[in-house]
Amino acid sequence: MQVTMTVNGDEVTREVEGRLLLVHFLRDHLALTGTHWGCDTSNCGTCVVWLDGEPVKSCTVFAAMAGGHDVRTVEGLGRNGELDPVQRGFIECHGLQCGFCTPGMMMTARALLDRNPSPSQEEIREAISGQICRCTGYATIVRSVQWAAAEEAGTRTTVPSGTTSGSTS
Numbered sequence: 001m002q003v004t005m006t007v008n009g010d011e012v013t014r015e016v017e018g019r020l021l022l023v024h025f026l027r028d029h030l031a032l033t034g035t036h037w038g039c040d041t042s043n044c045g046t047c048v049v050w051l052d053g054e055p056v057k058s059c060t061v062f063a064a065m066a067g068g069h070d071v072r073t074v075e076g077l078g079r080n081g082e083l084d085p086v087q088r089g090f091i092e093c094h095g096l097q098c099g100f101c102t103p104g105m106m107m108t109a110r111a112l113l114d115r116n117p118s119p120s121q122e123e124i125r126e127a128i129s130g131q132i133c134r135c136t137g138y139a140t141i142v143r144s145v146q147w148a149a150a151e152e153a154g155t156r157t158t159v160p161s162g163t164t165s166g167s168t169s
């Protein structure tokens with residue numbers, strides 16, 4: 001079957017099998033390997049992309065179901081050649097660690113900040129609760145999102161760097 005969707009602003013059309021998952025469509029048909037595939041049980045969340053602006057686990061969506069819809073992946077997170085503040089936050093606060101969960105975490109974080117520009121630590125942790133960091137370093141991930149929120153609010157210098165220190169998970 002043929003499927004057409006918009007991915008990171010570009011319309012793409014490919015011939016796919018009906019059973020093909022969106023995560024594999026993105027990685028294998030479009031070479032957008034920033035979206036990772038980390039489990040067979042829909043638990044890890046490393047495959048999170050946006051479907052019509054909403055974070056979804058792309059291993060739970062058939063590529064055919066995304067037909068006619070707007071998909072955004074981590075490759076489309078930055079704009080105009082600039083990294084998104086969330087990406088910069090992950091760099092500044094060492095949220096990357098091994099990097100495997102990072103793309104999904106950043107897509108979820110961006111969606112959170114678009115809805116709630118000033119989330120509490122608890123709200124950040126709830127937002128990423130469907131995603132697993134195998135490095136177990138949630139403290140730096142939370143701190144990275146806080147950095148991005150503060151950066152966008154123009155109050156970055158007021159965020160204590162050790163907000164989440166003392167906790168490594």
Ligand code: FES
Nearest residue numbers: 038042044045059
């Ligand atoms: S690959 Fe693990 S939840 Fe999608």
Ligand code: FES
Nearest residue numbers: 097098133134135
């Ligand atoms: S940074 Fe290694 S899995 Fe999250």
